[in-house]
Amino acid sequence: MTETSSSALPKMTARDVNVFYGEKQAIKNVSIDVDNDHVTAFIGPSGCGKSTFLRTLNRMNDTVASARVEGEITLDGENIYNPSMDVVQLRARVGMVFQKPNPFPKSIYDNIVYGPRIHGLAGSKADLDIIVESSLRRAGLWEEVKDRLKDSGTALSGGQQQRLCIGRAIAVEPEVILMDEPCSALDPIATAKIEELIHELRGRYAIVIVTHNMQQAARVSQRTAFFHLGTLVEYGVTSEIFTNPREDRTKDYITGRYG
Amino acid sequence: MSGFAIVIMVIGLGIIAWLSARAKAARLMYSGGNASPPREGAPRPRSALHSLPSYHGWYVGLWVAVPALIFLSIWANIMPGLVTEKVLQDPAAMALPADPFTRSAILGEARSIAQGSAATAFDARANDLVEPYRAAQHFYSIGGAIIALLLAFTGGAYAFTRIRADFRARTRVERVVMMGLLIASLIAIVTTVGIVASLLWESIRFFTHVNPIDFLFGTKWSPQSAALGYGNENAFGAVPLFWGTIFIGAIIAMIVAIPLGLMSAIYLTQYAKPAARAWLKPILEVLAGVPTVVYGYFAALTIAPAMRDFAVWIGIPGASSESALAAGLVMGVMIIPFVSSMADDSITSVPQSMRDGSLAMGATTSETIRQVLIPAALPGVVGGVLLAVSRAIGETMIVVMAAGLAANLTLNPFASVTTVTTQIVQLLTGDQEFDSAKTLAAFALGLVLFVVTLLLNIVALQVVKRYREAYE
Numbered sequence: 202m203t204e205t206s207s208s209a210l211p212k213m214t215a216r217d218v219n220v221f222y223g224e225k226q227a228i229k230n231v232s233i234d235v236d237n238d239h240v241t242a243f244i245g246p247s248g249c250g251k252s253t254f255l256r257t258l259n260r261m262n263d264t265v266a267s268a269r270v271e272g273e274i275t276l277d278g279e280n281i282y283n284p285s286m287d288v289v290q291l292r293a294r295v296g297m298v299f300q301k302p303n304p305f306p307k308s309i310y311d312n313i314v315y316g317p318r319i320h321g322l323a324g325s326k327a328d329l330d331i332i333v334e335s336s337l338r339r340a341g342l343w344e345e346v347k348d349r350l351k352d353s354g355t356a357l358s359g360g361q362q363q364r365l366c367i368g369r370a371i372a373v374e375p376e377v378i379l380m381d382e383p384c385s386a387l388d389p390i391a392t393a394k395i396e397e398l399i400h401e402l403r404g405r406y407a408i409v410i411v412t413h414n415m416q417q418a419a420r421v422s423q424r425t426a427f428f429h430l431g432t433l434v435e436y437g438v439t440s441e442i443f444t445n446p447r448e449d450r451t452k453d454y455i456t457g458r459y460g
Numbered sequence: 461m462s463g464f465a466i467v468i469m470v471i472g473l474g475i476i477a478w479l480s481a482r483a484k485a486a487r488l489m490y491s492g493g494n495a496s497p498p499r500e501g502a503p504r505p506r507s508a509l510h511s512l513p514s515y516h517g518w519y520v521g522l523w524v525a526v527p528a529l530i531f532l533s534i535w536a537n538i539m540p541g542l543v544t545e546k547v548l549q550d551p552a553a554m555a556l557p558a559d560p561f562t563r564s565a566i567l568g569e570a571r572s573i574a575q576g577s578a579a580t581a582f583d584a585r586a587n588d589l590v591e592p593y594r595a596a597q598h599f600y601s602i603g604g605a606i607i608a609l610l611l612a613f614t615g616g617a618y619a620f621t622r623i624r625a626d627f628r629a630r631t632r633v634e635r636v637v638m639m640g641l642l643i644a645s646l647i648a649i650v651t652t653v654g655i656v657a658s659l660l661w662e663s664i665r666f667f668t669h670v671n672p673i674d675f676l677f678g679t680k681w682s683p684q685s686a687a688l689g690y691g692n693e694n695a696f697g698a699v700p701l702f703w704g705t706i707f708i709g710a711i712i713a714m715i716v717a718i719p720l721g722l723m724s725a726i727y728l729t730q731y732a733k734p735a736a737r738a739w740l741k742p743i744l745e746v747l748a749g750v751p752t753v754v755y756g757y758f759a760a761l762t763i764a765p766a767m768r769d770f771a772v773w774i775g776i777p778g779a780s781s782e783s784a785l786a787a788g789l790v791m792g793v794m795i796i797p798f799v800s801s802m803a804d805d806s807i808t809s810v811p812q813s814m815r816d817g818s819l820a821m822g823a824t825t826s827e828t829i830r831q832v833l834i835p836a837a838l839p840g841v842v843g844g845v846l847l848a849v850s851r852a853i854g855e856t857m858i859v860v861m862a863a864g865l866a867a868n869l870t871l872n873p874f875a876s877v878t879t880v881t882t883q884i885v886q887l888l889t890g891d892q893e894f895d896s897a898k899t900l901a902a903f904a905l906g907l908v909l910f911v912v913t914l915l916l917n918i919v920a921l922q923v924v925k926r927y928r929e930a931y932e
């Protein structure tokens with residue numbers, strides 16, 4: 202689908218999205234566009250709904266029994282909450298990386314081929330081998346693990362596990378990658394590796410990253426959205442948000458006077 | 461004075477001691493300088509006491525009650541002997557016959573009358589002993605009561621004088637509590653050791669009659685012929701029993717229980733709505749508490765005839781109304797809740813993040829279950845299955861009622877086989893003398909069963925533990 206990557210059209214759009222957990226509203230009237238060739242960062246104090254909103258973008262909230270989503274979210278112009286939308290297809294196109302590395306208790310190789318097998322992306326063992334190598338290369342992990350692809354994915358270090366999870370998400374050639382605080386369980390060196398990786402992946406995939414780390418948002422993203430109490434307070438070019446925020450609440454948060 | 465009254469009295473004294481010791485300690489609480497309780501607003505003085513007043517209470521209370529109660533329980537055991545001793549020294553006892561059997565019968569009668577549990581004696585000689593009996597009993601119970609009360613008072617006085625601000629009552633009390641817990645846990649272990657020792661002892665006696673190799677590897681089991689005097693050779697080969705046990709408990713029952721248990725666990729953990737789960741899970745667990753004899757009826761009266769008719773209908777030779785299949789199927793059903801709840805535990809302990817990871821890759825729920833949850837939960841499930849097997853092979857009632865007695869070495873599930881537990885019941889019921897090889901064989905079988913289930917349990921717990929560690 203690379204032919205649709207004319208930057209004029211947003212990759213994903215959200216219009217008047219409300220999310221409820223039972224009676225409680227976690228997201229209020231959020232509208233946002235996610236660009237194809239930018240990294241978008243979601244920032245905001247804890248509990249403001251960043252994860253909740255991120256999970257509406259690949260319908261992971263469907264797995265939470267009490268969650269209810271209202272409003273319209275599109276991927277390439279198609280409403281992903283339409284009954285005709287196949288969740289399996291959607292999640293193949295919109296991949297996700299979680300806060301805590303969660304490799305499957307399988308070999309490194311099997312972790313990577315998990316998605317391609319499910320979606321029938323490879324016909325032969327040779328195809329799978331190619332997918333494994335290219336995904337691990339793109340995830341910056343190939344050199345470290347190429348001699349031990351049969352080892353368990355859970356035996357890697359935390360940073361390696363997280364890159365394995367990114368590789369696992371990349372392996373199905375998604376169009377969007379959602380990352381929910383992907384570095385919060387990692388040390389600074391592993392974090393730097395992941396940030397470098399995000400730089401390299403940019404342009405190839407639309408990337409949305411939730412982070413608590415202002416410097417990280419400033420370093421890796423070109424667009425930043427500031428959430429507060431379930432609402433989207435401000436959304437714009439990262440450098441402007443950080444140097445010249447329009448809203449006082451944004452300014453307070455960024456300068457550390459809040460949260 | 462009855463023993464019960466003394467026990468109540470000692471406990472009452474203990475409670476009084478508890479209250480007064482606590483009060484005394486409480487008075488010491490703020491005695492470090494200002495004796496009055498803290499005033500509003502003033503900095504709260506640190507308590508001068510090392511331990512809270514209630515610990516002092518416990519300390520003294522325990523000193524009052526525990527030695528006295530221990531003494532009373534020992535006394536209750538030795539008192540009958542002392543009483544008899546004293547009665548025998550009575551001049552009236554000189555008339556007793558020397559024959560120990562009549563002697564103790566007469567003494568027993570005298571005791572019953574003295575205690576009021578019998579009205580008259582068959583043997584007139586007992587009547588003369590009633591009064592001495594009563595006197596002796598009175599003497600020793602009063603004596604015991606006095607010693608117990610003395611112990612309570614001395615213990616209490618000793619402990620009471622030790623109450624001081626810096627006295628570490630908490631440490632002492634906690635040590636006593638720990639001892640109590642230790643003893644409680646030792647009782648189960650000591651009992652088990654005792655059981656094993658007696659099993660071992662009887663088994664060794666059995667093996668003086670029968671060669672262990674013949675027993676463990678022989679294929680002919682006919683203890684009746686040994687009992688009828690045809691000798692012990694070739695009568696105690698237990699292999700058909702072992703095979704029957706494995707065939708029913710580890711093969712047929714598991715073919716039923718593993719898939720059904722696993723599937724019900726998957727349904728309950730992954731698909732069932734919370735409301736449905738809240739109903740179904742307790743129901744399944746209640747099933748585990750149904751007495752096995754009920755399953756036994758079901759197997760013997762309903763399933764077994766149906767199986768035989770079915771076998772006859774499709775023309776399988778050797779079909780019996782006491783088939784391995786009937787017992788195995790019902791045992792499998794009995795084990796389902798067990799497997800299901802173990803599998804349920806291990807599936808729910810697979811982290812949610814694993815499930816999310818798979819769903820976020822676009823896997824469906826069933827793909828997630830098959831490819832991520834089950835492999836991740838497998839060690840726990842395997843451990844659960846091993847525990848289930850060990851339960852199944854030790855299960856007695858169903859096989860006694862539904863499996864046969866014929867020690868066949870057969871692969872035909874419609875034929876009759878017998879199991880270790882069935883044979884133990886067979887060997888021990890009936891009027892055999894208790895040290896014939898036939899009866900002793902039951903202990904050897906029990907020992908084998910014990911060792912096998914023990915090993916299964918150890919392996920299973922090890923597997924489960926290893927698996928738990930992997931996710932913590």
Ligand SMILES: Nc1ncnc2c1ncn2[C@@H]1O[C@H](COP(=O)(O)OP(=O)(O)OP(=O)(O)O)[C@@H](O)[C@H]1O
Nearest residue numbers: 222227245246247248249250251252253254265267
């Ligand atoms: N499964 C759930 N059930 C009910 N309420 C939930 C659930 N998940 C989140 N919430 C609530 O929704 C609100 C937003 O939560 P969310 O996890 O999206 O916040 P967040 O911005 O990601 O916070 P953090 O930075 O701490 O991760 C919170 O008030 C939270 O308590």
Ligand SMILES: [Mg+2]
Nearest residue numbers: 251252253381
């Ligand atoms: Mg979050």
